[in-house]
Structures are given as C-alpha cells and as structure tokens.
Amino acid sequence: MTLSPYPHHNPSAAHSPDTAGAGTLDPVRWPDIARLPRSSRARTAIAERIVRHALGSLPLYVHINGDVSGPIGLGGPRMTLHDPAAFHRRIGTRGLIGFGESFMAGEWDAPDLVAVLTVLAAHADQLVPASLQHLRKAFTPRHPPAQRNTPEGSRENIQHHYDLSNELFALFLDETMTYSSAVFRALPAERALLADAQRRKIDLLLDAAEVGPGTRVLEIGTGWGELAVRAAERGARVHSVTLSAEQRDLARERVRAAGHADAVTIELCDYRSVGGIFDAVVSVEMIEAVGVEFWPAYFKSLERLVVPGGRVALQAITMAHDRMLATKDTYTWVHKYIFPGGVIPSVEAIETISRDLTDLRPVRMDGYGAHYAETLRLWRERFAERTPEVDALGFDRTFRRMWTFYLAYSEAGFRSGYLDVRQIVLARTGGAARVGEGQW
Structure with a gap:
C-alpha cells in the first residue's frame, strides 16, 4: 500500500477546471474517476433498477435530463443526474463506492448535498428492495488485505x-x-x-x-x-x-x-x-x-x-x-x-x-x-x-x-x-x- 496520490504542498500541480464530466479529470491522479469502469449490461441494468426503486420511494426529487421524478406530496431535497448512464454504470460496478466516485466525477450534484445524503442515510435499510437483497454481496466488496x-x-x-x-x-x-x-x-x-x-x-x-x-x-x-x-x-x-x-x-x-x-x-x-x-x-x-x-x-x-x-x-x-x-x-x-x-x-x-x-x-x-x-x-x-x-x-x-x-x-x-x-x-x-x- 502506498500513500495517497494527492499532492502535498505543491502549488505548481495542475488543476482541473470546475466543470462536470470525467473528461476534465487527471487520469494519473484519479484513475478510477477519470475512466468509467467496465460493467456488464446486466449489472448496470440491476443497478439502475435498484437506484430507481430507492430514489422513487424516498422524499427526494431527482432531475434527469430535464425530467423530474419524486413522490408526490412528500417534498424533499433535489439531486440532479448530469450523466445517468455513467452514474448507473459506476454503481453497477462498484456499488456505493461508485455512488461517491460519480459525485467526484461531476456526474451528479445537489443544491443541498447534506440534505440528500441525510435522506439516504435515514433510509439506509430500505435502499435495496427485498427481492434483490440476495445480490447485495455482489455490489459490496470486502476490505483489501493491505x-x-x-x-x-x-x-x-x-x-x-x-x-x-x-x-x-x-x-x-x-x-x-x-x-x-x-x-x-x-x-x-x-x-x-x-x-x-x-x-x-x-x-x-x-x-x-x-x-x-x-x-x-x-x-x-x-x-x-x-x-x-x-x-x-x-x-x-x-x-x-x-x-x-x-x-x-x-x-x-x-x-x-x-x-x-x-x-x-x-x-x-x-x-x-x-x-x-x-x-x-x-x-x-x-x-x-x-x-x-x-x-x-x-x-x-x-x-x-x-x-x-x-x-x-x-x-x-x-x-x-x-x-x-x-x-x-x-x-x-x-x-x-x-x-x-x-x-x-x-x-x-x-x-x-x-x-x-x-x-x-x-x-x-x-x-x-x-x-x-x-x-x-x-x-x-x-x-x-x-x-x-x-x-x-x-x-x-x-x-x-x-x-x-x-x-x-x-x-x-x-x-x-x-x-x-x-x-x-x-x-x-x-x-x-x-x-x-x-x-x-
């Protein structure tokens, strides 16, 4: 195991511009963010199903390509998927790690990030439907020995x-x-x-x-x-x-x-x-x-x-x-x-x-x-x-x-x-x- 790739006291390090999208990312410093992971269509489809179930049942409003989805009358914070295909692909490959990496890549965002994450944390037990709980291990890696x-x-x-x-x-x-x-x-x-x-x-x-x-x-x-x-x-x-x-x-x-x-x-x-x-x-x-x-x-x-x-x-x-x-x-x-x-x-x-x-x-x-x-x-x-x-x-x-x-x-x-x-x-x-x- 090595130390993190982040720069230390290095003002001359190259900066990525403040724009969304993996294309702006440094592939050396952030290899798993700059490149989308490989994922089978089946895994991506399962991930999309889980995500749609989770987000559709929570007090959240999700903006996807101009469309808004969310439970009527419940209100709640808003999250925007700028690149839903990449978002689902990352989750299909790396589960919740992919959820965070997708945010790092600028593929989704929220005006009130804490509010969105608070809703997700409060409903952690409900995010995966019972019919798909048996697939949980496939999306949750174990700690590396290092x-x-x-x-x-x-x-x-x-x-x-x-x-x-x-x-x-x-x-x-x-x-x-x-x-x-x-x-x-x-x-x-x-x-x-x-x-x-x-x-x-x-x-x-x-x-x-x-x-x-x-x-x-x-x-x-x-x-x-x-x-x-x-x-x-x-x-x-x-x-x-x-x-x-x-x-x-x-x-x-x-x-x-x-x-x-x-x-x-x-x-x-x-x-x-x-x-x-x-x-x-x-x-x-x-x-x-x-x-x-x-x-x-x-x-x-x-x-x-x-x-x-x-x-x-x-x-x-x-x-x-x-x-x-x-x-x-x-x-x-x-x-x-x-x-x-x-x-x-x-x-x-x-x-x-x-x-x-x-x-x-x-x-x-x-x-x-x-x-x-x-x-x-x-x-x-x-x-x-x-x-x-x-x-x-x-x-x-x-x-x-x-x-x-x-x-x-x-x-x-x-x-x-x-x-x-x-x-x-x-x-x-x-x-x-x-x-x-x-x-x-």
Whole structure:
C-alpha cells in the first residue's frame, strides 16, 4: 500500500477546471474517476433498477435530463443526474463506492448535498428492495488485505489521511486545530464559538479522567496537540503518541509555543508499543482507526497502561450494533478515499469487549451526535470558502469535490441518527472474569 496520490504542498500541480464530466479529470491522479469502469449490461441494468426503486420511494426529487421524478406530496431535497448512464454504470460496478466516485466525477450534484445524503442515510435499510437483497454481496466488496491495521498497516492508513497537509487542515479547522466533535453550549452552533466548544469537549474528557496536578496522562492519538496542552495547563505530565509525522511535528511546535515542552512528550508510536503505566488514558476518536480485528488488543492495551483505580476517557463515533454487524466487513467509499482501515464500533461492542477481556468497566457515557453534525457543518462551510487557498496548496477540483462529499456524508450520518458520538469513561477495577478473545 502506498500513500495517497494527492499532492502535498505543491502549488505548481495542475488543476482541473470546475466543470462536470470525467473528461476534465487527471487520469494519473484519479484513475478510477477519470475512466468509467467496465460493467456488464446486466449489472448496470440491476443497478439502475435498484437506484430507481430507492430514489422513487424516498422524499427526494431527482432531475434527469430535464425530467423530474419524486413522490408526490412528500417534498424533499433535489439531486440532479448530469450523466445517468455513467452514474448507473459506476454503481453497477462498484456499488456505493461508485455512488461517491460519480459525485467526484461531476456526474451528479445537489443544491443541498447534506440534505440528500441525510435522506439516504435515514433510509439506509430500505435502499435495496427485498427481492434483490440476495445480490447485495455482489455490489459490496470486502476490505483489501493491505488495509489491515497491523502496526505497519496502521501507520500507512493514518499517513494516508493525517499526513495530507497540516496547512490543508488549518484552512477549515479552528485555532485549536482540533479535528473531532466539539461540544457546544447551545445548538445550532455559531462559528465564532467553535474554538470554545472544542476546549469544552477536551475539558469534559479531562474532568472525566480526573486529570489534575501531578496526573500522569497517556494520550493515544495526538492530533495537533490541543488536549496535551490543556492537560499540561492543569499541572499534569503528558505522554502523547501518534502515527502521523505531520501531526507530531506541528503538535510539538504548539506545545513549545504554549510553554509546556517540559511537561509534554510526543512520540511517533503505535498504541501497542507504548510502555509504562499512567493514572489516566485519554483517546479521542482514535478507536475508529483500530479495526475490528484489533479491538481486543486495543482494550487490553488500555487496561495494561492505566493503574488500578485509574480512568480511561474515550471519545468514539458509534453506530447501532445491528448496522455495525452488517457493515463491518464492507469496503466503502470512505475506506477507499478517506480513512483506509477504519471501522466504527457500537456501544455494545465496546461494553462487551471491555467486560469480557479486561478489568475496565464503563462508569459514564454521554452522547453528542447533534454537536458533531454542527461541527461538521462549520468545517464544511469554511472549507468551501477557502477554495483559492486549497487550490494554492496543489489540491485539484476532484480533491475538493471528494472532501466536500466526505464532510457532507459525515454530517448526514449524524443528522440522520445513523451515527452518534459518545464520551465513554471506563474505570479499571480488577478481578474481572475473562471469557476469551470474542468474535464480531
């Protein structure tokens, strides 16, 4: 597996014009977008049938070559198919991966992309008719072996996303450079209050982990250092680990600038290789990158690294358990283009693994799904406003459509209730009965 083909700090990179159609795409940088996949007439016909059934039964208006279809009286957002033949062909070949790739290629669009994706997410169980459910496996590929979250695979998976460019992330994040759900005092959220809401989220986690003067804190997943800085401001000593060299370097700079270099160490290290023991462990939206196969190793590491009586504070994106079981082995557009190797857990999975394999027990759990939807909205809007700066970094139009789709897709997951985000506090007790490795 190699790093993503996106340019890094390359203002001289060629840009595709802002026009729809695969003919404008760079075939070297975007081979699966620039060229339509081969597809049999049968697969394309089946895909068209599924799409027509799905879109025809949802509160959506679909514009195709000037014609409008949609359920009368239900209202709803509009999507426009600029090239329906290409759209159906991509879905017939690659399923939902093809749906996202078709958007990247400019073959369909929507005035309110989040609204369209929210409708689709809210009706995910109804998109494929019962008579065609037996064909689902033919349209849902499995994760490629190269994306397994072994120590080497995890490093490459993380680098694919987080080593894109610190400057890119700075364009749409707030001054804290925090890339996870904020917790606002009130919704809907105001952009001017995003930084305060990110600090509030961090403080809630540090409070839950009982971090104070002299506390030895392990942070798994450094981000760009804001949590480490705020823990050090409380008088804690922080050891933070990450697999992103770009994040590590900037986080170290930010820690030094805040005057806490003596209290914070940041290391390029896999969670499985961390040594020592800590009073508290904090990990923010990192479990999503662990992978089902390695969830037992992750929770055993948390147990090993925290003192008896110590606390583990996690922030985790979650989904319903039945949806997790149905999708955990499916290779999606998000895996291919955004987060290779990622799998979102359920609360039940977290509780079961921690109970059966460790001495960790949940003592508190709070949900903030609506807050994540607002956080993503603010990021998406700022990203759209910074198009010239994104271009100047060497990221082309196809990348911008991909990133817009990713942010809108994620926001829709939270707005529809398909996804949630939880702050989960685990306490290490001792004496738990061990059942075994567990299977998911």
